Amino acid sequence: MTSPPRADDAHPYLRAATAGVRHHTRALNRSAPRGPADRVHLDLFHAHLTALHQLLDQLAETTRPAHPAAGRHLATANTRLWQATVEVHTAFHLIPAASANATECRPERLPEGPPVxxxxxxxxxxxxxxxxxxxPTDLRSHTTTCVR
Structure with a gap:
């Protein structure tokens, strides 16, 4: 006889990503004060946010038919996550590059193209x-009220 699967076993990659975020958060809190955020960290954080955005979008789509109200709240969370992603993307472009040549477009040097x-x-x-x-209106301002 096998035991029923745990609820968190259905999303092992999400569990691993969450553990990674917790690890980096603890490491930042333990270490000596760091300097301001740099482009590398914001790029990685942006990648994490966009992956979460895709996951939340899928969850909202699959939840909406069975539970419309819950699906709407997940869609609202997805929009707010997108707003956070936009702000991280904007911050990335406001931080100066490490070197003068870092923003220069030289696709022959990097197979995936320049990081920017x-x-x-x-x-x-x-x-x-x-x-x-x-x-566009939803993207600019999104408010919801609690139904409890």
Whole structure:
């Protein structure tokens, strides 16, 4: 006889990603004060946010038919997560590059292209997803009320 699967076994990658975020948060809290955020960290954080955005989008879509109210709240969370992703993307571009040549476009040096373009390509792809399902007004201001 086998035991029933645990609820968190259905999403092992999400559990691993959450553990990674917790690990880095603890490491930052334990270490000596760091300098301000740099482009590398913001790029990695943006990648994490866009992955969460995709997951939340899928959860909202699969939840909505069976539980419309819960699906709407997940869609609202997805929009708010997108707003956070936009702000991280904007902050990435406001931080100066480590060197003068870092922003120079030399695709022959990096097979995936310059880092500044990969973060933008990721952002544009995620933006396409959110714009298919959300109005510009919803993206600018999103408020909900608790139904409890």
């Amino acid at each position: 373009l990969t973060v933008c390509q990721r952002h544009l792809a995620a933006g396409h997803t959110i714009r298919r399902k959300t109005t």
